[in-house]
Amino acid sequence: MSLRGxxxxxVFQRAVDGERRALGRLLTLVERGGAAGDEIAEISHPKAGxxxxxxxxxxxxxxxxxxxxxxxxxxxxATGDSHRGVGVVAIDPSSPITGxxxxxxxxRMDEVIDREGTFVRSMATRGSSGGLALAVPxxxxxxxxxxxxxxxxxxxxxxxxxxxxAGTADTTIVVVTPxxxxxxxxxxxxxxxxxxxxxxxxxxxxxxxxxxxxxELMLDLGAHPEPGKPIWRAPIVMTTATDGIGIDDLxxxxxxxxxxxxxxxxxxxxxxxxxxxxxxxRIDELLGAIGRARAQSPVGEQLLKRVxxxxxxxxxxxAELLADLLE
Amino acid sequence: MSLRGxxxxxVFQRAVDGERRALGRLLTLVERGGAAGDEIAEISHPKAGxxxxxxxxxxxxxxxxxxxxxxxxxxxxATGDSHRGVGVVAIDPSSPITGxxxxxxxxRMDEVIDREGTFVRSMATRGSSGGLALAVPxxxxxxxxxxxxxxxxxxxxxxxxxxxxAGTADTTIVVVTPxxxxxxxxxxxxxxxxxxxxxxxxxxxxxxxxxxxxxELMLDLGAHPEPGKPIWRAPIVMTTATDGIGIDDLxxxxxxxxxxxxxxxxxxxxxxxxxxxxxxxRIDELLGAIGRARAQSPVGEQLLKRVxxxxxxxxxxxAELLADLLE
Numbered sequence: 001m002s003l004r005g006x007x008x009x010x011v012f013q014r015a016v017d018g019e020r021r022a023l024g025r026l027l028t029l030v031e032r033g034g035a036a037g038d039e040i041a042e043i044s045h046p047k048a049g050x051x052x053x054x055x056x057x058x059x060x061x062x063x064x065x066x067x068x069x070x071x072x073x074x075x076x077x078a079t080g081d082s083h084r085g086v087g088v089v090a091i092d093p094s095s096p097i098t099g100x101x102x103x104x105x106x107x108r109m110d111e112v113i114d115r116e117g118t119f120v121r122s123m124a125t126r127g128s129s130g131g132l133a134l135a136v137p138x139x140x141x142x143x144x145x146x147x148x149x150x151x152x153x154x155x156x157x158x159x160x161x162x163x164x165x166a167g168t169a170d171t172t173i174v175v176v177t178p179x180x181x182x183x184x185x186x187x188x189x190x191x192x193x194x195x196x197x198x199x200x201x202x203x204x205x206x207x208x209x210x211x212x213x214x215x216e217l218m219l220d221l222g223a224h225p226e227p228g229k230p231i232w233r234a235p236i237v238m239t240t241a242t243d244g245i246g247i248d249d250l251x252x253x254x255x256x257x258x259x260x261x262x263x264x265x266x267x268x269x270x271x272x273x274x275x276x277x278x279x280x281x282r283i284d285e286l287l288g289a290i291g292r293a294r295a296q297s298p299v300g301e302q303l304l305k306r307v308x309x310x311x312x313x314x315x316x317x318x319a320e321l322l323a324d325l326l327e
Numbered sequence: 328m329s330l331r332g333x334x335x336x337x338v339f340q341r342a343v344d345g346e347r348r349a350l351g352r353l354l355t356l357v358e359r360g361g362a363a364g365d366e367i368a369e370i371s372h373p374k375a376g377x378x379x380x381x382x383x384x385x386x387x388x389x390x391x392x393x394x395x396x397x398x399x400x401x402x403x404x405a406t407g408d409s410h411r412g413v414g415v416v417a418i419d420p421s422s423p424i425t426g427x428x429x430x431x432x433x434x435r436m437d438e439v440i441d442r443e444g445t446f447v448r449s450m451a452t453r454g455s456s457g458g459l460a461l462a463v464p465x466x467x468x469x470x471x472x473x474x475x476x477x478x479x480x481x482x483x484x485x486x487x488x489x490x491x492x493a494g495t496a497d498t499t500i501v502v503v504t505p506x507x508x509x510x511x512x513x514x515x516x517x518x519x520x521x522x523x524x525x526x527x528x529x530x531x532x533x534x535x536x537x538x539x540x541x542x543e544l545m546l547d548l549g550a551h552p553e554p555g556k557p558i559w560r561a562p563i564v565m566t567t568a569t570d571g572i573g574i575d576d577l578x579x580x581x582x583x584x585x586x587x588x589x590x591x592x593x594x595x596x597x598x599x600x601x602x603x604x605x606x607x608x609r610i611d612e613l614l615g616a617i618g619r620a621r622a623q624s625p626v627g628e629q630l631l632k633r634v635x636x637x638x639x640x641x642x643x644x645x646a647e648l649l650a651d652l653l654e
Contacts, residue, residue, distance in 0.1 A: 137641070275631060279634060279645055280618065282642050282645035283618040283621070283622060283645045284615060291610040294610070307606060308599055308602055310372055310373050311373075313368040313372035314368070314602060322610065322617075325613075325652070
C-alpha cells in the first residue's frame with residue numbers, strides 16, 4: 001500500500017509505531033524539502049534532541065562504509081533495547097566519477113547492517129551543498145524523534161562540504177589509511193580540526209605505524225589549549241574493519257567522548273552550533289527564493305539588459321536590485 | 328617591486344600595457360572578492376565582451392590539462408597577432424583527495440603553455456561553489472578586457488558545479504576516454520546536455536571506437552529539436568593529446584562552433600545566460616551577508632535559543648527572522 005496521500009502527521013505516527021516504510025517516506029520528504037519537509041520538521045523537532053550523532057569522514061577507499069557497518073552493529077549490541085536501534089545516513093556523492101565504487105561499498109554495508117534494529121538511508125548530494133546542509137540535519141531529526149540512537153552520518157570524501165557536515169556531529173571520526181598523508185595533504189588541517197577520534201584502518205598493512213606517528217605529531221603540533229576550554233585529545237584507534245578488528249575499541253572511544261562531552265558541557269555547545277548551522281541554511285534558502293524572484297521581475301530583467309549592453313557590471317546590477325535591503 | 332598599494336586603476340592600466348605581473352595581481356584580487364574585486368569588475372566590464380570562451384570538462388585522468396595546453400598552443404598559432412594571446416583559467420579542486428595528481432597535471436601543462444602569449448591561471452575552489460561561480464566570470468572578464476582571446480576554462484571533474492561552470496562557456500568541450508561510460512554513469516545526461524564538442528582522448532587505446540559509438544548513440548537518443556531553435560549536433564573528435572594528434576581537428580571544430588553561434592544568434596543567448604548566472608551569484612552573495620547579519624543580531628540569537636529549547640524548528644525560526652521580507 002502506498003503512503004502517497006496519507007497525511008504527514010499519520011505517516012509520522014506510523015514511523016513512531018515502528019513501520020519502517022513510513023520512516024523511509026518521511027526521510028524522502030525531508031530530502032525533497034518544500035512544505036511537507038517543513039511540516040515534518042515541525043512535528044519532529046519537539047521530540048528530537050536525544051540521540052548521539054556520530055560523523056564519519058575520510059578519503060574514498062579508506063573503508064568508511066565497512067567501519068560504519070561494523071560500528072552500527074557494535075552500537076546496537078551496546079545500547080540493546082534502550083532505543084529502537086541505530087540510524088545511519090550515508091551521503092552519496094553527486095560526483096559521478098566514483099559512482100560505481102561507492103555504490104559497491106553501499107551494497108556491502110547494507111548487507112551487513114540493514115536489518116531489524118538498524119535503519120540505513122542513503123542521500124544523494126545532487127551537487128548542492130546547500131541542499132545537503134538542510135537535508136542532513138532534517139534526517140537526523142526524524143531518526144532521533146522516532147528513537148534511533150546513535151545516528152551515524154557517513155560522508156563520502158574529505159572535501160570542505162563533507163568535512164563541515166561531519167564536523168557538526170557530536171563525535172566526529174576521521175578515517176585514514178597507511179600512506180594517507182600525501183593523499184589528503186591539502187585538507188590535513190581541516191581534518192585535524194574536526195576529528196574527535198582518528199581511525200587508522202587497514203592497520204595490517206605496511207605503514208600503519210607511520211600513519212599513527214604522523215597523527216600523533218599533528219596532534220602535538222595542533223594542540224593549542226584555549227583558556228577555560230576543556231581539552232580533548234583525539235585518540236587513535238587501529239582497525240582492520242573487514243575482519244572487525246578494533247571496532248569494539250572504536251565504540252568504547254565513542255562512548256568515552258560522549259561522556260566527556262556531557263561532563264564538560266561541550267555537548268550543548270556542539271548542538272547549539274548545529275542548530276545555528278541549520279538555521280543559517282534555512283535563512284539562505286528563503287533569501288535565495290527572494291533573490292530569484294527579484295531577478296525574474298521586470299526590474300531584474302531590465303537590469304540584466306543593462307549588464308548585457310555593458311552599461312552595468314553584474315555586481316552593480318545586483319546591488320541596485322537589492323538597494324532597499326542594503327539600506 | 329610589489330603591486331600592493333598601487334591603485335587598482337593603475338594596476339589595470341599596467342595589465343593593459345602588457346605587464347603580466349599586473350594581470351596576475353588583478354586576477355588575485357578578483358578571486359579574493361570584496362571591494363577591490365568590485366572595482367575591477369567596474370573597470371573591466373565595459374571593455375570586455377569580445378573573447379570566445381571555451382569550457383573544457385571531463386573526468387579526472389581524461390587528459391584535460393594536456394588537451395588544454397595543446398589547444399591553447401593551436402589557438403595561439405591560429406589567431407596569431409590579432410589578439411594579445413590565449414587565456415587559460417584552470418579550476419583546481421578543493422577536494423584534497425586527488426590534489427597530488429592534479430598538481431602534477433598542472434605543472435605539466437604550465438611547462439607546455441605558460442610562455443609569452445599565453446596566460447595560465449589556476450584557481451582553487453576553496454570548497455565554495457558560490458565563490459567559484461563569481462570568481463570564474465570575473466577572471467574571464469579581466470582576461471577579455473586586456474584582449475586575451477580565446478579564454479579556455481578547464482574544470483577538474485564532472486560534478487554538477489563543474490559542469491555548470493563549463494556549461495556557461497560559449498563552446499563547451501567534454502573529454503571522455505575509452506571505457507568512460509561506466510565511470511561517469513550518474514552524470515551522463517548532464518554532460519550530454521552541455522557538450523558542444525566531444526573529445527575521445529587516448530584514442531589509441533582499445534575501446535576508443537566503442538566510446539565513439541556510445542556517444543553517437545547518446546546523441547541520437549538525446550536529439551530533441553525544439554521548434555525554432557537552431558540545431559547543433561556535437562561533433563566527436565578523436566585525440567591522442569600527449570602526441571598532439573587530433574588537436575588541429577579539435578580547434579577547427581571550435582571555430583566551426585563559433586561561426587554557428589554567431590550565425591544563429593546563439594552567441595548572444597549564451598552570453599545573456601552567462602550574465603544572468605553571474606548576476607544571480609552576486610545577488611546570492613549580497614543576500615547571504617544580509618542573512619548572516621540578521622542571524623547574529625539580538626533577535627536572531629533569541630530565535631536560536633528558542634530552537635535550542637525545541638520550542639521552534641530552525642525552519643520556523645528562519646521564517647520568523649525574515650518575516651518582513653517574505654510579506
